[in-house]
Structures are given as C-alpha cells and as structure tokens.
Amino acid sequence: MSGSDKTRDLAGQRVLVCVGGGIAAYKALELVRRLRDAGAEVQVAMTAGAQQFVTPLSFQALSGQPTRTTLWDGAAEQAMGHIELARWADRVVIAPATADLMARLAHGLADDLVATLCLATTAPILIAPAMNHRMWQHPATRANLATLRERGIQVVGPNDGPLAEGESGPGRLAEPEEIVAALSGATLRAATVPQDLAGLNVVVSAGPTYEDLDPVRYLGNRSSGKMGFAVAASAARRGASVTLIAGPVQLATPTGVARVDVRSAAQMHRAVFAALPADIYIGAAAVADYTPREPAANKIKKSSESLALDLVRTPDILAEVAAQTQALKLVVGFAAETNNVAEYARRKLEAKRLDMIVANRVGIADGGFESDQNAMTAYWKDGERSFASAPKTQLADELIDLIVERLNA
Numbered sequence: 001m002s003g004s005d006k007t008r009d010l011a012g013q014r015v016l017v018c019v020g021g022g023i024a025a026y027k028a029l030e031l032v033r034r035l036r037d038a039g040a041e042v043q044v045a046m047t048a049g050a051q052q053f054v055t056p057l058s059f060q061a062l063s064g065q066p067t068r069t070t071l072w073d074g075a076a077e078q079a080m081g082h083i084e085l086a087r088w089a090d091r092v093v094i095a096p097a098t099a100d101l102m103a104r105l106a107h108g109l110a111d112d113l114v115a116t117l118c119l120a121t122t123a124p125i126l127i128a129p130a131m132n133h134r135m136w137q138h139p140a141t142r143a144n145l146a147t148l149r150e151r152g153i154q155v156v157g158p159n160d161g162p163l164a165e166g167e168s169g170p171g172r173l174a175e176p177e178e179i180v181a182a183l184s185g186a187t188l189r190a191a192t193v194p195q196d197l198a199g200l201n202v203v204v205s206a207g208p209t210y211e212d213l214d215p216v217r218y219l220g221n222r223s224s225g226k227m228g229f230a231v232a233a234s235a236a237r238r239g240a241s242v243t244l245i246a247g248p249v250q251l252a253t254p255t256g257v258a259r260v261d262v263r264s265a266a267q268m269h270r271a272v273f274a275a276l277p278a279d280i281y282i283g284a285a286a287v288a289d290y291t292p293r294e295p296a297a298n299k300i301k302k303s304s305e306s307l308a309l310d311l312v313r314t315p316d317i318l319a320e321v322a323a324q325t326q327a328l329k330l331v332v333g334f335a336a337e338t339n340n341v342a343e344y345a346r347r348k349l350e351a352k353r354l355d356m357i358v359a360n361r362v363g364i365a366d367g368g369f370e371s372d373q374n375a376m377t378a379y380w381k382d383g384e385r386s387f388a389s390a391p392k393t394q395l396a397d398e399l400i401d402l403i404v405e406r407l408n409a
C-alpha cells in the first residue's frame with residue numbers, strides 16, 4: 001500500500017483528537033497536522049493535565065477549530081454541546097493516553113470533558129498510550145488495557161525506547177505517522193482481523209539468553225527473536241493483551257505489546273513469572289539449558305591449553321509454567337531440533353506436560369534461527385499440523401489460528 005493509499009480513507013472523516021496529560025502531548029500537535037494533511041476534519045479536546053504541557057491555542061492553530069478544554073465552558077457548549085461533539089466524530093483518537101486516562105476510560109468515569117466524550121461517543125476509539133514503563137507494566141494498567149481491548153478499543157504502541165525521565169522501556173508514544181496509519185486502517189482491520197483473543201492475557205518469550213562467563217564473555221545462541229516477536233505481534237492484532245519477554249535482541253517492539261527486556265535465563269524466568277497469571281504462554285525463546293555456576297568477577301585470563309567450564313542447569317521456565325497450580329488455558333512450547341524432530345518434539349510435549357509444541361528444524365539454511373523464513377509442525381496429544389515454509393510473520397498468524405482452534409476444542 002502506498003502512503004497516499006494508506007491515508008485515503010481518512011479524507012472527509014471527522015476525527016476527534018483527545019489529548020492526555022503527558023510530556024508526549026507535544027507530539028499530538030504533529031498528529032493533528034498529519035490528520036489534516038490526510039484530508040480529515042479535526043477537533044481537539046484536552047484534559048487539564050494536557051494543558052500543562054501544550055496550549056489549547058497551538059491545537060486551535062493546527063486544527064482550524066476552537067480547542068475544547070472543559071465541560072463547563074458555556075460559550076463552547078452553546079456552539080456545540082459535548083454530546084453533539086461526541087456524535088460529530090467518525091473516529092476518536094486519544095494521544096497520549098496516560099495511565100490515569102486509561103483507568104478512567106476502563107471504569108467508565110465521566111469526570112472531565114475527555115472521559116465524558118469517550119463515554120458518549122459511538123465512534124471507534126483508538127488509544128495511543130504513553131507513560132513510564134513501570135506504569136505501563138503495572139498489573140492495574142494491564143488490567144485496564146485488557147478491559148479496553150475487550151470493548152473493541154484499538155491500541156497503537158507504546159513503543160520501546162528512551163523515556164522522558166531518563167529511563168528506557170515500553171512507554172513512548174507511537175509516532176504520529178504510526179497513529180495515522182493505524183487509524184486509517186482501523187475500519188479495514190476490524191473487518192478483516194478477527195478479535196478472537198480479546199480479553200485474554202498472553203505471555204510470549206522470544207530471543208536467546210546470554211549467560212555471562214565473565215564481564216566480557218557469555219554463552220549465547222543464534223536466536224534472533226524474529227519468530228517470538230512475530231507471534232507476539234499476531235496475538236496483539238487479534239486483540240490479546242500481550243507481554244513479550246525478550247532476550248537480548250535488536251528488534252522493534254510490535255504495536256500494542258508490552259515488552260520486558262532480559263538477558264539471562266534466570267532473568268527470563270523471573271520476568272515470565274512476574275507476567276503471570278495469564279491465559280496463554282508461548283515459549284518461543286531459545287533459553288540456555290546451562291549457565292556458569294559462578295561467573296568470574298574479572299576477565300578470565302589465558303593461562304593453560306584448555307579451559308573447563310563448570311555449568312549448572314537453568315530452571316526450565318516452560319515446564320514450570322505448565323506445572324502452575326493456577327492453570328493457564330494453553331501452554332505452548334517450541335522445540336528446536338537438528339534431527340529426529342517429530343520424536344524429540346513429542347517427548348518434550350509429554351515430559352513438560354504441554355498443551356502443544358511447535359517443532360522446527362534448526363541448523364539449516366532458510367529456516368530455524370535468524371532466517372526470516374521457517375517451516376514447522378505443531379503437535380498436541382492427539383493431533384498435529386504442518387506449516388510449510390513461509391515468512392515467520394505469516395507462520396505466526398497461522399499458529400495463532402491454530403491456538404484459537406485448540407482453545408475452543
């Protein structure tokens with residue numbers, strides 16, 4: 001799709017932009033400009049917090065319409081009452097959606113103009129969250145996010161990266177062009193992508209783990225994270241509330257996914273269990289099976305002809321998740337094998353008491369680790385399904401189809 005095709009369906013649309021009170025409010029100015037460039041008619045409503053960061057006048061200049069700031073402005077209400085404004089909108093976009101605003105929307109509050117408009121509108125709502133990464137990952141925000149998704153609210157971002165307060169993580173407002181693209185595709189996607197995971201919490205692990213030998217060396221593996229990231233993205237598109245526990249990889253965070261970065265198997269173990277309870281766990285990470293008993297405090301010096309490493313087993317995250325007393329609806333493992341793929345995969349299915357295992361051959365060109373392509377076979381107690389070689393993004397969608405089938409089986 002070309003850029004102009006992407007935004008074509010915004011031409012003539014009436015978009016209500018609601019601005020929340022976060023530092024990212026300044027990016028909403030650019031969003032308004034881009035929406036108008038795409039041919040949309042735009043009106044802006046701001047929370048009290050948003051007005052601490054950007055002035056209503058700036059939005060007025062860009063939207064060409066008076067900016068609405070309060071329920072209690074008699075003159076503005078006379079020109080267009082807030083219920084009329086809620087009815088006027090073909091689409092509503094909230095950017096930035098702060099943790100507070102998400103909580104108020106999830107609980108149906110009508111304690112200011114923006115919350116009231118969102119409650120009164122029947123137009124599709126898209127939110128672009130932005131906040132500190134710990135606030136984004138807090139169980140309260142996760143629960144509010146799940147509620148909002150369940151009600152059909154579309155979520156774009158947050159993106160991963162440096163945050164205003166000097167920290168880094170998932171919490172950055174999606175870029176204005178991403179929001180415009182998501183908004184223009186909203187109707188199309190809602191019509192074509194079934195929201196069959198709405199209301200479900202999904203935890204996905206992806207990428208390798210690095211086990212430090214000393215301050216400069218580690219034991220790692222060739223997982224790029226591509227398969228796990230594609231699965232997380234696909235689950236989020238289908239409406240799930242997704243937490244992605246990512247080993248050390250350089251991939252962009254999929255839209256709408258909460259990402260937790262880890263390095264070692266022990267850290268991944270902690271992060272996965274911190275993300276539970278969940279409805280579905282998908283272990284696509286290539287977790288180290290062994291880690292140094294004691295990483296050396298200083299660089300190991302070259303002294304003898306050979307070097308023996310003292311390694312100990314890491315916790316089997318997948319098996320422990322499957323053994324949870326607070327049972328998940330579905331636990332899915334991956335198996336990376338170089339030979340006897342079916343036999344070893346079925347053994348893991350049983351030994352780790354999984355609902356499903358997805359086996360792929362590694363150590364080959366055009367598949368397994370690193371490649372953008374893969375081929376795989378899923379096994380469950382009394383069935384199996386093969387997926388022919390295809391891009392990992394496509395396989396992820398097909399795997400989510402199968403997961404939905406197995407959930408409903």
Ligand code: PMT
Binds near residue numbers: 316
């Ligand atoms: O990341 P890519 O480059 O896209 O490559 C994708 C992939 C090949 C890594 C992926 O498709 C895959 O196969 N992942 C699982 C790799 C693996 O570690 O397989 P395994 O057979 O060693 O482990 C079996 C399962 O147990 C996996 O779900 C693994 O996440 C889990 N496990 C393993 C060890 C451990 N200590 N804890 C675990 O949870």
